[in-house]
Each structure stands twice: as C-alpha cells, then as structure tokens.
Amino acid sequence: MSDLTKLSANELSAELTKGSVSAVEVTKAHLDRINSLDKTVQSFLHVDDEGALKQAQLVDVSRKEKKKVSSLAGVPLALKDVLTQKGIPTTCGSKILEGWIPPYDSTVVTKLKNTGIIILGKTNMDEFAMGSSTENSAYFSTKNPWDLTKIPGGSSGGSSAAVSAFFAPLAIGTDTGGSIRQPAAVTGIVGAKPSYGGVSRFGLVAFASSLDQAGPFARTVLDCAMLHEVMAGHDPLDSTSINQSVPEVVKAAQLQDVKGMKIGIIKELGGQGWQSGVLNRFNEAVELLTSLGAQVKEISIPHSLYALATYYLIAPSEASSNLARFDGMRYGLRVDDGNLSAEEVMNKTRQKGFGKEVKRRIMIGTYALSSGYYDAYYAQAQKVRALIAQDLNNAFKDVDVLISPTSPTTAWGLGERVNDPMAMYLADLATLPPSLAGIPAMSVPIGLADEDKLPVGLQIVAPFMNDDRMYRVAGAVEAALKTKWNGLLIEQIPNLVGVK
Amino acid sequence: MSRITREEVANLARLARLELPDSELDEYAKQLEIILESVAKVGEVTTKDVKPMSHATGLVNIFRKDIAKESLSRDEILRSAPASEDDRFRVPRILDEE
Numbered sequence: 001m002s003d004l005t006k007l008s009a010n011e012l013s014a015e016l017t018k019g020s021v022s023a024v025e026v027t028k029a030h031l032d033r034i035n036s037l038d039k040t041v042q043s044f045l046h047v048d049d050e051g052a053l054k055q056a057q058l059v060d061v062s063r064k065e066k067k068k069v070s071s072l073a074g075v076p077l078a079l080k081d082v083l084t085q086k087g088i089p090t091t092c093g094s095k096i097l098e099g100w101i102p103p104y105d106s107t108v109v110t111k112l113k114n115t116g117i118i119i120l121g122k123t124n125m126d127e128f129a130m131g132s133s134t135e136n137s138a139y140f141s142t143k144n145p146w147d148l149t150k151i152p153g154g155s156s157g158g159s160s161a162a163v164s165a166f167f168a169p170l171a172i173g174t175d176t177g178g179s180i181r182q183p184a185a186v187t188g189i190v191g192a193k194p195s196y197g198g199v200s201r202f203g204l205v206a207f208a209s210s211l212d213q214a215g216p217f218a219r220t221v222l223d224c225a226m227l228h229e230v231m232a233g234h235d236p237l238d239s240t241s242i243n244q245s246v247p248e249v250v251k252a253a254q255l256q257d258v259k260g261m262k263i264g265i266i267k268e269l270g271g272q273g274w275q276s277g278v279l280n281r282f283n284e285a286v287e288l289l290t291s292l293g294a295q296v297k298e299i300s301i302p303h304s305l306y307a308l309a310t311y312y313l314i315a316p317s318e319a320s321s322n323l324a325r326f327d328g329m330r331y332g333l334r335v336d337d338g339n340l341s342a343e344e345v346m347n348k349t350r351q352k353g354f355g356k357e358v359k360r361r362i363m364i365g366t367y368a369l370s371s372g373y374y375d376a377y378y379a380q381a382q383k384v385r386a387l388i389a390q391d392l393n394n395a396f397k398d399v400d401v402l403i404s405p406t407s408p409t410t411a412w413g414l415g416e417r418v419n420d421p422m423a424m425y426l427a428d429l430a431t432l433p434p435s436l437a438g439i440p441a442m443s444v445p446i447g448l449a450d451e452d453k454l455p456v457g458l459q460i461v462a463p464f465m466n467d468d469r470m471y472r473v474a475g476a477v478e479a480a481l482k483t484k485w486n487g488l489l490i491e492q493i494p495n496l497v498g499v500k
Numbered sequence: 501m502s503r504i505t506r507e508e509v510a511n512l513a514r515l516a517r518l519e520l521p522d523s524e525l526d527e528y529a530k531q532l533e534i535i536l537e538s539v540a541k542v543g544e545v546t547t548k549d550v551k552p553m554s555h556a557t558g559l560v561n562i563f564r565k566d567i568a569k570e571s572l573s574r575d576e577i578l579r580s581a582p583a584s585e586d587d588r589f590r591v592p593r594i595l596d597e598e
Contacts, residue, residue: 103576196556210555239562240555309541320516327517329591334582342592347519354518363512363528364535370515380542382552387545389553421531422538438556464556 004029009169009223016074023056023074030076043161047121073116078162078171081122084203093125093137096353097332106203123158129207132427136357150411153183160187171217178431181443185406185457190224191217196438197242200235208318221474225253252468253475264299264399269430275409277449281456282405285446303387307432313381320365389437396463406443406457440467444474445489504533
C-alpha cells in the first residue's frame with residue numbers, strides 16, 4: 001500500500017470497505033505524519049492520539065463483525081477548535097477558554113461520530129474566528145505548507161494547513177465572512193460554505209450568529225461533497241436550521257459537466273488592486289468554463305461594493321453581544337485576587353483573556369449598537385445587507401451560478417498585516433457578499449500565481465439551498481484542470497522537511 | 501465622521517467590560533477611527549423603504565416539543581468552572597457589604 005496519507009477520503013473509503021487496510025492503520029499513518037511534521041506547520045492545537053485510535057479500533061471491529069457501517073467510517077478528519085467535542089479541550093484560539101473541557105458534543109461532531117469518521121484533533125484558528133491569517137490565535141501562528149513564511153489563511157487556517165499538509169484528507173472549518181473559502185484558496189485545496197442553516201450551529205461557539213456556518217475542507221471536490229452531506233441536515237437543536245432535504249452535492253460533484261450552464265462573473269470583484277496572478281488564473285478559468293460549454297457573461301452586483309462596510313458593522317455588533325458570555329464566572333479564565341467585586345473580575349478577566357482583534361471588534365460592535373449611533377451604523381448596515389442579498393437573488397434570475405476570484409491576493413507573509421486591521425479585512429472582499437446573503441459559496445483551486453507560485457482559488461456562488469450547483473461547476477473545473485496538469489494542484493506542493 | 505478620542509475608547513471599553521490600560525487607549529483610538537471611517541460608507545446607500553435584514557432564512561419563532569430529558573452532568577460542568585462550592589458556581593462578591 002502506497003502512502004496512506006496521500007489518498008483522498010474517497011480512495012481511503014474504497015480501501016477500507018475492501019478490507020485491504022484497517023482504520024487503525026489509516027489513523028496511525030496520519031498521526032505519525034502529524035507527530036513528525038506538525039512542529040513545522042503548527043496546524044493543531046490539540047492532537048487526540050489515544051481517542052482517535054480508540055475510535056478507529058471500534059470501526060475495525062464493526063467492519064469485522066459485518067455490522068452496517070458508513071463507507072467513510074475510518075477516514076480521519078481535523079476539526080476546527082470552535083466546535084465542541086465532549087471531553088476534548090475547546091479553546092477557540094483564545095486564552096479566555098484555556099482549559100475548558102466541553103461536557104457535550106456539537107451536532108456536527110455527533111454526525112461525524114455516527115459516521116465513524118475519526119477525529120484526529122482540534123485545529124488552530126484566529127481567536128473566536130476573527131481574522132484572515134490565523135495569526136490572531138492566542139497560542140501560535142500556523143504556517144502555509146506551500147511556503148512556511150506565508151499565512152495559511154484564516155480564520156480556519158489550522159484546518160486548511162492540515163489538509164494541504166496531508167495530515168488529514170478532510171477537515172471542518174467555519175465561515176462567517178470567508179473563513180473557509182479564503183484559507184482553502186491560499187492553500188490550494190477545496191472548501192465550501194454551505195447555505196446558512198444548512199449545517200447545524202449547535203455546539204459551534206458563536207462569533208456572528210446570523211452569518212456563522214460550518215463547512216468542509218478537502219483536497220478533492222468529491223471528498224468535500226461527501227463530508228458536506230455528512231455534516232448537513234435539519235437539527236431541532238438549532239432554531240435557524242433549515243428543515244429541507246440536503247442538496248445532492250455528491251451527485252453534482254460527480255457530474256463533471258457544465259454544458260449549457262449559465263455562469264455570471266461578478267463585475268465588481270476584480271480589477272484595480274487585485275493581484276495580477278490571481279486575475280490571470282481567474283481569466284483562464286473563465287475561458288475553461290466557456291470551452292466546456294458554459295455560457296459565461298458579466299453581471300453587476302452593485303451593492304457588493306458596500307459588503308465590507310456592512311459586514312464589519314454587523315459581524316462585530318453580533319460578536320460584542322455573543323462574547324458577553326465570557327465573564328469569568330462559569331467557565332474558562334478568571335482573574336481574581338479574592339478581594340475584587342464581580343464586575344472588577346469581569347473587566348480584568350476579559351482584558352487578559354481576549355486578544356487585540358477581539359477587543360477591537362467588541363468595541364466596534366459596542367459603538368455601532370450604542371443609542372446615538374445605532375440607526376446610522378447597525379440599522380443602516382442591516383438595510384444595505386438586504387440590498388446586497390437582493391442584488392444576488394436578482395442575478396440568479398439570469399444565471400445559475402456566480403463566480404469571482406476567492407481572494408484578491410495569494411497568501412501574504414506572516415506578520416505583514418497584523419498591525420493593519422483594514423488591510424487584513426480586505427482579504428474578505430469577495431467572500432463577504434454571499435455570506436451576508438446567506439447563500440452557499442465554495443473555493444476550488446485554479447492554479448498558481450505567476451509572481452509567487454502560490455495557489456489561487458475560484459469562488460463559485462449558488463442560490464440559497466442550491467449548494468449542488470456550485471459543486472457541479474467545481475467538479476467540472478477540477479476534472480479539466482486535472483487532465484491539464486496530470487494531477488491535482490495540491491500534488492505540486494513542495495515536500496515538507498522531514499518527509500519520509 | 502467624528503474623531504475617536506481616548507475618552508471615547510475608554511467609555512467603549514467600560515461598556516464592553518474591558519479594563520484597557522491607559523497605555524493602549526491611543527493605539528485603539530487610532531485603529532477604531534480608521535475602521536469606523538471605513539464602515540461609515542454604508543451611509544452612502546439610499547435605503548428608504550428597505551426592510552432591515554437580520555438573517556438569511558426568513559424563519560421566525562421556531563419551536564420544538566418540550567420533552568423532558570436527561571440534562572448535562574453537573575459534575576462535568578463544574579469541573580471546568582473557575583471556582584465551585586456545594587455543587588454551585590462560586591462567584592465573586594456582587595453586592596457591596598453594608
């Protein structure tokens with residue numbers, strides 16, 4: 001058997017089902033790779049060797065006893081540290097939750113466990129998912145496996161790094177304004193943000209509740225779709241969960257045919273200020289889609305120009321409210337010398353436990369929601385949000401999906417934007433409009449930029465609860481490029497030092 | 501767009517229960533001003549008669565059946581508490597002693 005860590009989830013699933021390899025062997029291979037190489041990448045906050053092997057043993061026993069098991073049983077996965085897993089530390093990349101052991105599983109984790117997917121550990125992230133580089137983690141910065149001096153994207157940068165470094169074929173991230181799509185783009189892998197309400201938020205520590213959505217990362221479109229179907233579905237424990245059948249994303253990923261599809265290029269997302277290598281690859285992807293028989297045309301989403309301003313009012317406002325629960329009383333950090341009042345304890349605990357970006361956003365949100373400014377900021381942002389959603393929904397009367405580059409640039413250098421919040425926020429320019437509208441969007445690799453030989457992603461946006469459409473386009477793009485490159489883009493990644 | 505002063509940052513921090521040291525007020529004032537100036541752009545949009553959008557699903561008042569079931573284990577919850585006593589969270593003084 002060749003290196004098990006190089007196989008896709010779909011390939012592993014086939015081997016496991018055939019019985020040519022055991023879940024324990026697969027899990028061990030991935031844990032070995034993590035333990036020898038994650039010192040360099042630093043994608044995991046917590047690796048659960050023991051729990052993962054125990055889960056794998058159970059899967060092997062079930063298969064041996066001919067019990068009915070899912071075809072993905074025994075396939076390993078990396079979990080973003082913002083979703084609770086019973087008995088395993090959950091920090092959200094923050095010191096304020098250091099040492100917290102959740103007493104319950106998030107619905108996503110329950111679904112993974114029921115499928116027999118092996119959870120290898122918890123991945124690093126920007127504190128409370130606020131950031132685009134994973135440098136806002138209170139613990140350490142994760143490196144981009146393509147170039148260890150670059151950021152892996154954020155906020156789900158630990159998950160994107162783990163998948164692109166072949167530590168796991170699958171990972172879960174969360175996306176509030178682009179936190180799955182942008183990390184997927186800059187690490188050359190596939191990542192999807194499902195329709196809002198498509199995946200349960202129960203047990204997902206909230207950042208901005210009206211935007212937060214968990215979703216899959218993988219190295220292939222099909223793997224991504226398979227994990228999407230495992231995670232998605234109605235959950236009575238989440239009142240914003242959509243009570244509809246899950247879009248058939250696996251079937252769509254396998255179609256590999258875009259003939260006759262109408263595709264709209266979002267006119268406002270590109271041009272001046274965008275990296276030329278990103279635009280070159282995007283233009284080639286447009287030509288490719290045309291050559292595959294799609295009808296591609298430009299479409300204007302006028303209010304998308306206001307998405308950044310809208311998002312950076314709405315998300316911090318919701319965050320300032322959600323993060324009020326971290327008061328040092330019931331869980332996590334408490335700063336107390338024994339003589340302080342409850343309010344003093346809260347003030348000191350929150351000052352010490354939160355990092356700078358989290359404090360900035362809490363204060364922005366507090367400002368936008370305060371009585372004198374509410375109408376001009378928060379209420380106005382909610383109205384502009386409605387107009388952005390309306391623009392997008394109108395566009396779908398004319399086209400089946402919309403496309404743009406996933407992010408204006410490739411991965412930038414570690415440290416380059418940490419003291420410039422606005423520069424960091426610009427990374428989300430293209431991913432924000434679909435987030436605000438609650439519609440599904442994903443990123444698929446379309447090549448390396450000429451200037452820096454770093455990955456570029458294509459964003460595909462679909463109408464609400466039509467997630468299958470974006471997988472259809474992504475699957476076709478991947479198949480065509482695979483033929484052109486004689487393999488996946490991720491196979492061009494340089495070897496990590498120390499690879500056996 | 502008004503300038504953000506040290507005093508305003510201190511007030512925001514107080515409202516948000518953050519004990520910011522004086523030494524950090526200037527840096528935050530500068531950063532918050534840049535961010536607020538940028539997000540004020542939403543004011544350029546004409547939004548007369550536009551209904552504010554609070555979330556994407558259009559769902560309202562979703563209820564589930566109220567069925568009694570076993571709750572989380574008290575011991576497990578208190579294990580992660582900063583302080584506990586007699587099966588309860590132990591919290592600092594809330595009322596001033598008279």
